[in-house]
Amino acid sequence: MREKILTFIEKNSRIDIKELAIVLGVDEAAVKKELAAMEQENIICGYHTLINWDKVEVEKVTALIEVRVTPQRGMGFDKVAERIYNYPEVNSVYLISGSYDLMVTLEGRTLREVSQFVSDKLSALEYVLSTKTNFILKKYKDHGTIMAEPAKDERMLMTP
Amino acid sequence: MRNPLSKTIVTIEPSGIRKFFDIVSEMKDAISLGVGEPDFDTPWHIRDEGIYSLEKGRTFYTSNAGLKELKVEIAAYLKRHYDLTYDFNHEILVTVGGSEAIDIAMRAMLDPGDEVLIPQPSYVSYLPCAVLANGTPVVIELKEENEFRLTKEELEAAITPRTKLLVLPFPNNPTGAIMERKDLEAIAEVIKAHDLYVLSDEIYSALTYQEDHVSIASLPGMWERTIVINGFSKSHAMTGWRLGYACGPRIVLEQMLKIHQFAIMCAPTTSQYAAVDALRCGDEDVKQMREEYNGRRRYLLHRFREMGLQCFEPYGAFYVFPCIKEFGMTSEDFATELLNAERVAVVPGTAFGGCGEGFLRISYAYSLENLKEALDRMERFITKLRENK
Numbered sequence: 401m402r403e404k405i406l407t408f409i410e411k412n413s414r415i416d417i418k419e420l421a422i423v424l425g426v427d428e429a430a431v432k433k434e435l436a437a438m439e440q441e442n443i444i445c446g447y448h449t450l451i452n453w454d455k456v457e458v459e460k461v462t463a464l465i466e467v468r469v470t471p472q473r474g475m476g477f478d479k480v481a482e483r484i485y486n487y488p489e490v491n492s493v494y495l496i497s498g499s500y501d502l503m504v505t506l507e508g509r510t511l512r513e514v515s516q517f518v519s520d521k522l523s524a525l526e527y528v529l530s531t532k533t534n535f536i537l538k539k540y541k542d543h544g545t546i547m548a549e550p551a552k553d554e555r556m557l558m559t560p
Numbered sequence: 561m562r563n564p565l566s567k568t569i570v571t572i573e574p575s576g577i578r579k580f581f582d583i584v585s586e587m588k589d590a591i592s593l594g595v596g597e598p599d600f601d602t603p604w605h606i607r608d609e610g611i612y613s614l615e616k617g618r619t620f621y622t623s624n625a626g627l628k629e630l631k632v633e634i635a636a637y638l639k640r641h642y643d644l645t646y647d648f649n650h651e652i653l654v655t656v657g658g659s660e661a662i663d664i665a666m667r668a669m670l671d672p673g674d675e676v677l678i679p680q681p682s683y684v685s686y687l688p689c690a691v692l693a694n695g696t697p698v699v700i701e702l703k704e705e706n707e708f709r710l711t712k713e714e715l716e717a718a719i720t721p722r723t724k725l726l727v728l729p730f731p732n733n734p735t736g737a738i739m740e741r742k743d744l745e746a747i748a749e750v751i752k753a754h755d756l757y758v759l760s761d762e763i764y765s766a767l768t769y770q771e772d773h774v775s776i777a778s779l780p781g782m783w784e785r786t787i788v789i790n791g792f793s794k795s796h797a798m799t800g801w802r803l804g805y806a807c808g809p810r811i812v813l814e815q816m817l818k819i820h821q822f823a824i825m826c827a828p829t830t831s832q833y834a835a836v837d838a839l840r841c842g843d844e845d846v847k848q849m850r851e852e853y854n855g856r857r858r859y860l861l862h863r864f865r866e867m868g869l870q871c872f873e874p875y876g877a878f879y880v881f882p883c884i885k886e887f888g889m890t891s892e893d894f895a896t897e898l899l900n901a902e903r904v905a906v907v908p909g910t911a912f913g914g915c916g917e918g919f920l921r922i923s924y925a926y927s928l929e930n931l932k933e934a935l936d937r938m939e940r941f942i943t944k945l946r947e948n949k
Contacts, residue, residue, distance in 0.1 A: 408855075415928075422862045423855035423928070555595045557581045557905070 401426060405434055406443070411544070413447045452547050454539065462491070462507050462539075463514045466500040466532040467522065477501060480527055489517055500532070511535065572688045575911070580895065584905040591934045592905040592926075596733060598797035598878070599925045602834075603845040606796060610834035618829060624821045626654025626805070627832045633839035634805055642765070642775045644788065650810040653817055654827045658763045658791040658804035660820070663689045665759050665787045665806055666725070668815040670695035674724040679710050680913025681881075682729040683761070695725070701915035704883060707872045708737035712746040719750070725757045728776060731764035734912045734921035735881040736857075736874025741774045748779045758786040763804070764877040766795035766846050769854045773876070777807075784809050787816075792831075794877075795846050796838045801831035853878050856924040856931055863935045867942060878925045881909065885918040887945050895920065901944075902937035 404424050409415065417435065421428035438444045453460045472479045477495050484504055485493040491505040504522070508514040518533055539547055584590055601607075625631065631648035638644040646652050655661040666689050670676065676690040679700045690697040700718045702708045715726070730739040739747075751758060758776055765773040777786040791804025806816060820826075838845075860880050864871045871882035884894050891908035898904050907923075909916025924931060 419859070422859050425854075425858050551601075553599070555597055555599070557585055557592060557594050 401430065402434060402438065402443075405431060406438070409444075450543050450545055452539070454547075459509050460507060461509070461511055461514055462505060462536040463518075464534045464536065465504040465506060465518060465522065466496075466534070467502040467504055468500045468529040468531075469502060469525075470527040470529060471501075472527060480525075483525060484522065487517075487521065568691060568694075572691055575684060580892070580899075580908070584899065587899070587903060587905075590899065590903040590905050591930060591937070593922045593924075593931070593934050594905045594907050595923055595925060596879075597799040597925060598794060598849065599927065600797040600849055602796065602798050602801070603838075603842060605841060606798070606834045606838045606845075609837035610801075610830045613830055613833035618833060620829065622654075622826045622829050622832055624826050625652070625817055626827060627829075627836065629836050630654055630832050630839075633836055634807075637839045638775075638788075638790075638807065642773065643778050644775055644783075644807070646807045647810075651807055651813055653806045653813055653820060654832060655791075655804045655806055655820065656824055656827050657793060657802045658761060658789045659685055660824065661787075661789040661791075661804050661806035661816075662686065662759065662761065663692070664816045664819040664823075665789065665808075665812070666690055666693035666695060667819055668812055669693075669725055669757060669759075669787075673722055675720060675722045677715070677718050677723060677726045677756075679714075679727065679729065681708070681732070681734050681909060681916040681919070682727070682912055683733050684912065686727045686729070686761075696722070698723070699913060699915075701913070702735070702737070703915075704872060704919075707874075708732060708735040708881070709739055709743050710747060711743075712750055715747050715750050719754050719756070723754065723756060725759055726751060728758050728760040730760075730762070731768055731773065731876025733764065733877055734879050734907065734909065734916070735919075736877045736879045737881075738768055738770070738773070738874075738876040739776075740771065741779075744774060744776045744779060748776060748782050751785065752781055756785065758782070759789065760786055761789045763789065763791050764794050765790060767850055767853060767878060768876045769850070769857060770875040787812060792835050792838055796835075796842055797849065798831070798835070798838065801828065801834060803827055803831040803835050853924060856926075856928055859928065859931060860922065860924055860935070863939070867939050869942065878923055880922050880924065881919050882922065883919055887942070887949075891917055891920060898938065898941050902941045904934050904937045904941075 408420060417431055418428055421431045469480045471477050481493050481495065481502060484490060489506055489508060491507050494503040496503045506514055506517060508517065518531055522528060523531055541547060584592060631652045631654065634652050635646050635648040638646060662685060670693045672694040674695050675698045676695045677700055678686045678697050679702050687697045698718055700714050702710060730737060760776050762775055775788055777783050777788050787806055787808035789804065789806050792798040792801060861871060861873060864882055869882050871880055874880055887894060891910045895906055895908040898906065907921040909919030909921060
């Protein structure tokens with residue numbers, strides 16, 4: 401049941417519990433219990449809104465920063481990642497296989513703000529060997545959702 | 561001047577609810593629950609394969625019966641899902657949608673005076689196709705108390721010495737009814753006893769919500785007397801590609817191929833290449849769409865129960881067929897008033913045969929939000945009707 405609930409609410413977290421239970425064909429109380437349990441267990445980590453900021457009159461830039469680091473004795477990359485993800489301007493931090501170690505996404509109001517963070521904070525950390533900053537120019541698709549206008553229903557009413 | 565028309569064609573009635581649909585299409589704010597095709601786009605990998613075939617310049621005719629790769633995949637698909645065995649070489653014909661297959665199967669099998677049994681409510685083209693093939697259509701009226709399944713008794717009662725062919729349209733449009741194995745076993749005995757043939761239109765076979773679809777051709781002694789019709793429109797959301805197929809014994813398929821050859825040449829090449837990919841890599845897509853339809857189906861049935869609207873539980877296709885007899889209105893009046901008062905378009909059950917009177921076809925090939933809004937409006941409408949009674 402967990403997988404069914406998660407698959408559904410990953411795409412639509414606003415559905416009310418009663419409707420979710422009907423659609424999944426399970427008991428409402430059971431859905432409620434599972435949701436609470438999954439929140440408790442930190443399987444469900446939050447309910448966010450997917451926003452296309454490009455359409456809002458707010459300046460915002462997002463950067464993907466490739467970071468190469470020296471892992472710390474006894475705790476590998478986790479300690480380094482923690483130092484980085486605690487900055488509130490950092491959006492996400494992933495440990496990556498390949499030619500660098502951490503992928504950091506960062507949101508700021510301006511290019512300058514982002515580069516300042518990289519040079520002043522990120523690069524200044526003693527175990528950071530190098531950084532490479534990539535600015536996002538346009539978001540086409542995010543979290544499985546295409547950002548373009550949703551398609552209209554073009555099906556025709558035909559004689560059945 | 562002489563009359564340019566054939567006597568047969570003028571006897572065929574045009575669909576009576578055209579006018580109704582014309583009104584709907586002009587109403588800007590109407591919510592429609594009337595469309596009989598999937599709301600999903602064809603899965604991208606299938607579309608991509610179609611595009612790729614165009615890029616490669618595969619724009620020639622295929623062989624008349626269809627691409628060999630496609631026929632091989634169809635045979636494998638039918639084996640894997642329905643335990644049906646067909647030789648791709650002689651027993652499978654790729655057609656322009658399931659609708660072409662219906663037409664040419666009847667033309668290949670009927671002589672003037674042969675009676676064709678057509679259970680209704682059902683898809684609108686069986687009857688005219690039978691007439692155009694010089695057959696005599698005989699309607700069997702299915703009943704709600706049997707969940708619109710065809711019973712042995714109903715079948716038996718309709719058979720005459722001239723009966724040759726039974727159309728078996730399950731999972732059913734418009735009722736959503738299915739025939740389970742035990743139902744099929746019961747009628748198979750009658751079919752064999754009276755030496756009938758079956759045209760089994762299984763275009764909705766991928767969309768069943770209780771148990772997997774059973775094809776009547778998989779029952780003992782039925783393979784040799786059944787033409788199975790299926791296609792990609794409903795299962796893989798490929799209506800516009802116009803691609804279906806017919807399978808059956810070589811003796812019939814050979815003749816169908818002849819008609820297809822002279823009338824059509826071959827099914828669209830691009831669609832055939834795309835369909836190969838649909839069958840090779842599309843089972844997961846079908847499963848996901850089925851899950852989604854099933855959620856909507858449960859939601860609709862729940863809302864009807866809450867409204868106190870009588871509706872048997874349909875286990876197939878993407879339609880529910882609620883009963884509106886309590887309001888004492890014809891299906892068409894109900895649909896027209898619902899459209900005028902609340903701007904919700906549904907199809908009157910009578911569009912699918914006279915015995916659809918007192919019912920509505922509601923399609924759930926629509927998003928949940930859409931269904932919710934439409935059902936809210938419908939609830940308001942029937943509450944008012946009940947108050948005014």
